[in-house]
Amino acid sequence: MITDINIALKETIRDIPDFPKEGILFKDITPIFQKPLLCNKIIERIASDIKNWNVEVIAGIESRGFLMGVSLAMELDLPFVLIRKKGKLPYNTVSHKYELEYGSAEIEMHTDSFKPGQRVLIHDDLLATGGSASAAAELIQKQGGEVAGFSFLIELAFLNGSERLTPYSENISTLVAY
Amino acid sequence: MITDINIALKETIRDIPDFPKEGILFKDITPIFQKPLLCNKIIERIASDIKNWNVEVIAGIESRGFLMGVSLAMELDLPFVLIRKKGKLPYNTVSHKYELEYGSAEIEMHTDSFKPGQRVLIHDDLLATGGSASAAAELIQKQGGEVAGFSFLIELAFLNGSERLTPYSENISTLVAY
Numbered sequence: 001m002i003t004d005i006n007i008a009l010k011e012t013i014r015d016i017p018d019f020p021k022e023g024i025l026f027k028d029i030t031p032i033f034q035k036p037l038l039c040n041k042i043i044e045r046i047a048s049d050i051k052n053w054n055v056e057v058i059a060g061i062e063s064r065g066f067l068m069g070v071s072l073a074m075e076l077d078l079p080f081v082l083i084r085k086k087g088k089l090p091y092n093t094v095s096h097k098y099e100l101e102y103g104s105a106e107i108e109m110h111t112d113s114f115k116p117g118q119r120v121l122i123h124d125d126l127l128a129t130g131g132s133a134s135a136a137a138e139l140i141q142k143q144g145g146e147v148a149g150f151s152f153l154i155e156l157a158f159l160n161g162s163e164r165l166t167p168y169s170e171n172i173s174t175l176v177a178y
Numbered sequence: 179m180i181t182d183i184n185i186a187l188k189e190t191i192r193d194i195p196d197f198p199k200e201g202i203l204f205k206d207i208t209p210i211f212q213k214p215l216l217c218n219k220i221i222e223r224i225a226s227d228i229k230n231w232n233v234e235v236i237a238g239i240e241s242r243g244f245l246m247g248v249s250l251a252m253e254l255d256l257p258f259v260l261i262r263k264k265g266k267l268p269y270n271t272v273s274h275k276y277e278l279e280y281g282s283a284e285i286e287m288h289t290d291s292f293k294p295g296q297r298v299l300i301h302d303d304l305l306a307t308g309g310s311a312s313a314a315a316e317l318i319q320k321q322g323g324e325v326a327g328f329s330f331l332i333e334l335a336f337l338n339g340s341e342r343l344t345p346y347s348e349n350i351s352t353l354v355a356y
Contacts, residue, residue, distance in 0.1 A: 016268040026268045030288060033258040036251055043252075063241035067258075071249045073214055074221075080211040080245075090194040090204045110208060 005045050008038055009176040013154065027154055027178070029125050033067065042068060042175060043075050046123075046151050049173035055121040055148045057114045059083050061107070061136055064125035068153065072123060081113035081120075083136050094143045098135040107135055109143065116144030127152040127174060130161030137165070149173065183223050186216055187354040191332065205332055205356070207303050211245065220246060220353060221253050224301075224329050227351035233299040233326045235292045237261050239285075239314055242303035246331065250301060259291040259298075261314050272321045276313040285313055287321065294322035305330040305352060308339030315343070327351065 012031045019026040032038060046068075055078065060069025062084040073080035086095055086106040093108040114120060122136045127150070137147045149171025155161065157177045162169060190209045197204040210216060224246075233256065238247025240262040251258035264273055264284040271286040292298060300314045305328070315325045327349025333339065335355045340347060 014269065019268040020265075028268045030260055030267070030269070033248060033251070033260070036255045036257065039248065039252050039258075063244060066241060066244040067248050067260075070211060070217065070245050071252055073211070074217050074249055077214045079214065080217075082208055082211070082245075087198075089208070090197040090206045091192065091208070 003045075005038075005041055006176050008035075008041070009153070012038065013176070027126065027156075029064065029067075029153060032153070039068070039071070042153065043071050045175060046072055046173055047075055050121060050149060050151060050171075053121065053148045053171050054119050056118045057081055057120045057145070059109070059113070059120050059122050059136065059140065061122065061124040061132055062088070065123050067125065069123045072151070079114070081109060083107050083109050083122075083139065094139065096135055096139040096142060098131060098138075100131060105132070105135070107132070107139055109139055111143065113143065114145050118145055119148035120145045121148045121151055123151045125153045127155040127161045127165075127172075129159050130164030133161065134164045137168070154178070181223075183216075183219055184354050186213075186219070187331070190216065191354070205304065205334075207242065207245075207331060210331070217246070217249070220331065221249050223353060224250055224351055225253055228299060228327060228329060228349075231299065231326045231349050232297050234296045235259060235298045235323070237287070237291070237298050237300050237314065237318065239300065239302040239310055240266070243301050245303065247301045250329070257292070259287060261285050261287050261300075261317065272317065274313055274317040274320060276309060276316075278309060283310070283313070285310070285317055287317055289321065291321065292323050296323055297326035298323045299326045299329055301329040303331050305333040305339045305343075305350075307337050308342030311339065312342045315346070332356070 014028040016026040058073040092111045095108040097106040151173045155174040155177040192206040194204040236251040270289045273286040275284040333352040333355040
């Protein structure tokens with residue numbers, strides 16, 4: 001379904017060739033934040049997409065997931081929790097290590113981020129291979145939470161990241177796909 | 179002036195001893211984001227503090243400055259621009275290197291973040307020694323912007339960071355000081 005917001009986002013997101021390394025066409029979302037009205041429409045749209053998912057907590061993945069995540073949580077009157085790279089969060093944490101194409105990464109959240117059984121929406125700017133999104137889902141489950149779904153601004157559909165999120169494939173909100 | 183928001187913030191911000199290293203008492207702001215109503219009050223309060231500063235652009239410093247920065251920009255119907263560590267922004271950038279207690283750091287923003295002469299508010303979670311805030315101010319001036327002022331959630335007043343921001347000392351909004 002093509003909507004006004006698809007068009008506005010495609011006109012706004014900027015292609016950057018060879019970033020962060022040669023051969024990668026990077027989708028630069030920073031121009032979105034030049035347009036507060038578009039930001040408002042994005043928040044409204046995500047809120048509408050997820051309205052039947054019984055979301056109780058919004059979790060944003062560092063650091064671009066922080067940009068819209070807090071506004072989304074405020075719009076929905078829900079708590080926002082931070083998923084950060086290892087070593088950044090000061091209080092007691094639960095962590096999850098996962099494999100990357102080269103090497104590995106580790107993410108953390110505070111142990112008091114939510115109560116067991118609460119339904120958590122994972123928000124990030126981009127769904128690429130799904131590595132960090134599925135790692136975030138495992139992190140939430142490790143801590144006794146239920147994954148209510150995912151919200152991304154952009155999906156790079158040719159990378160098939162949504163396949164790595166199969167148990168939740170009914171509950172993925174993306175605003176624009178390439 | 180003690181206000182309701184001072185009290186609510188002092189009750190919510192958590193002290194973490196010896197983080198990130200021994201001898202430092204870290205102020206953990208993550209519990210603020212558990213309270214969407216408090217987040218709304220924070221945004222209202224910052225908006226009120228800065229209302230006569232003719233702010234045209236909000237700049238948030240990575241990554242905790244992203245948390246409230248976007249909501250603040252949306253509330254004020256202003257563009258939000260990202261100040262990030264070197265190498266993170268994909269488009270053409272202007273950068274500024276500054277000295278830390280040990281070593282140095284470098285921050286960047288996109289060259290099309292604002293037009294010359296626009297008035298930019300710098301937002302971050304914490305004013306400590308003022309190193310990154312004054313570096314952000316220099317970055318904005320390098321690019322032809324005017325610094326309209328600063329917004330912090332917390333000031334560690336015993337570190338005298340506001341002295342490093344002297345040319346702008348009339349235009350510093352902080353919600354809680356220690």
